[in-house]
Amino acid sequence: SAVISQKPSRDICQRGTSLTIQCQVDSQVTMMFWYRQQPGQSLTLIATANQGSEATYESGFVIDKFPISRPNLTFSTLTVSNMSPEDSSIYLCSVGRETRPQFFGPGTRLTVL
Amino acid sequence: AQRVTQPEKLLSVFKGAPVELKCNYSYSGSPELFWYVQYSRQRLQLLLRHISRESIKGFTADLNKGETSFHLKKPFAQEEDSAMYYCALSPYPYGQNFVFGPGTRLSVLP
Numbered sequence: 001s002a003v004i005s006q007k008p009s010r011d012i013c014q015r016g017t018s019l020t021i022q023c024q025v026d027s028q029v030t031m032m033f034w035y036r037q038q039p040g041q042s043l044t045l046i047a048t049a050n051q052g053s054e055a056t057y058e059s060g061f062v063i064d065k066f067p068i069s070r071p072n073l074t075f076s077t078l079t080v081s082n083m084s085p086e087d088s089s090i091y092l093c094s095v096g097r098e099t100r101p102q103f104f105g106p107g108t109r110l111t112v113l
Numbered sequence: 114a115q116r117v118t119q120p121e122k123l124l125s126v127f128k129g130a131p132v133e134l135k136c137n138y139s140y141s142g143s144p145e146l147f148w149y150v151q152y153s154r155q156r157l158q159l160l161l162r163h164i165s166r167e168s169i170k171g172f173t174a175d176l177n178k179g180e181t182s183f184h185l186k187k188p189f190a191q192e193e194d195s196a197m198y199y200c201a202l203s204p205y206p207y208g209q210n211f212v213f214g215p216g217t218r219l220s221v222l223p
Contacts, residue, residue, distance in 0.1 A: 004156075033211075042199060043157075043213040058210055092157070099211045100147070100203050104157040 002027050002095050004105035012111045013083055020079045021108045023093030028073035033101050034066070035092040043092065048099070049076040083112045115140040117202050117214035125220045126190050134185040134217050136174075136200030145203040146176055146183040149213070152196045160185075160198070170194070190221045 003026040013019050023032070032049040047055040047068055055068035070076045080087050091108045094101035116139045126132050138144060148160040161169045163176040163183060174185045183200060200214040 042215045045211060098203075100145070101211065102159050106156050 002029060002103045004093055004095060004103055006091075006093055006105040006108050008108060009106065010109040010111075012113065014113055015084055017083055018079055018081045019083065019110060020077050021091055021093075021110075023076045023078070023105055025074045025095055029095040030073070031096050031098065031100075032070060032076050033094040033096065034068060034076070034078045035094060035101070035104075037090040037092060037107070039088070046078070046091075049078075080110065083110075085112045088112045115144065115202050115204050115210070115212050117200050117212050119198075119200055119214040119217045121217045122215070123218045123220065125222060127222050128192055129189050132187050132190040132194070132219065132221075134198050134200075134219060136183045136185065136214060138181050138183065138200075138202050140181075140202060140204060142204060146174070147201040147203065148172070148174055148183075148185050149199040149201060150196050151199070152193075157199070190219075192221045192223060195219055195221045 005024045007022045011019055034046040035043045036046055037043050045058050046061045046066055047057040049055050049068050049070040051070045051073055065081055067079045088111050093105040096102035118137045120135050146163045149157055150160045151157045161167055161174060163174060172185055172187045174183050176183050197216050197218050199216045202212045
């Protein structure tokens with residue numbers, strides 16, 4: 001199993017600013033994913049964070065809006081840039097195998113005013 | 114594109130009663146199906162996957178390709194089963210979008 005921590009756990013931000021969310025895993029993992037869960041909705045995959053190369057983004061998500069770093073096999077960051085109220089969500093880090101998430105972080109609850 | 118539906122947003126059953134959480138999918142290939150669970154104040158976690166054919170916490174799920182369903186079942190519900198349950202699909206071959214259903218909140222009443 002893998003234990004995942006995220007920072008911050010929650011934040012309230014002003015429109016137009018950016019927030020970087022950190023994800024730390026207690027063991028080396030190959031696959032790391034970033035998900036978004038908007039209020040009352042299910043999880044949507046934003047991107048797969050690739051170690052040493054650019055993240056793989058899903059349709060509807062772009063690097064300029066959600067830049068991702070993955071400097072090593074235990075750590076990744078997701079930045080939500082130029083935020084608007086529509087970005088208010090829970091952002092989840094996950095690790096797994098192939099494209100399948102298995103363990104999830106506690107989530108970062110973001111509110112944009 | 115692949116899609117997962119869970120027709121019930123909320124399902125309430127009494128303790129000891131059987132429970133079935135419905136999941137249907139649309140995908141032209143051979144998917145791998147999963148159930149995830151999120152208990153109150155806890156993080157989302159994988160409950161079971163159809164390939165494993167296992168029973169976890171008394172829950173089982175059978176993939177029915179004819180009906181494109183992957184319903185989650187338990188013969189006798191317990192109060193601690195109350196949680197949010199998500200059905201999910203992984204297309205094969207891997208590398209395509211892993212899709213979650215909208216979720217069903219199970220409430221087991223005493």
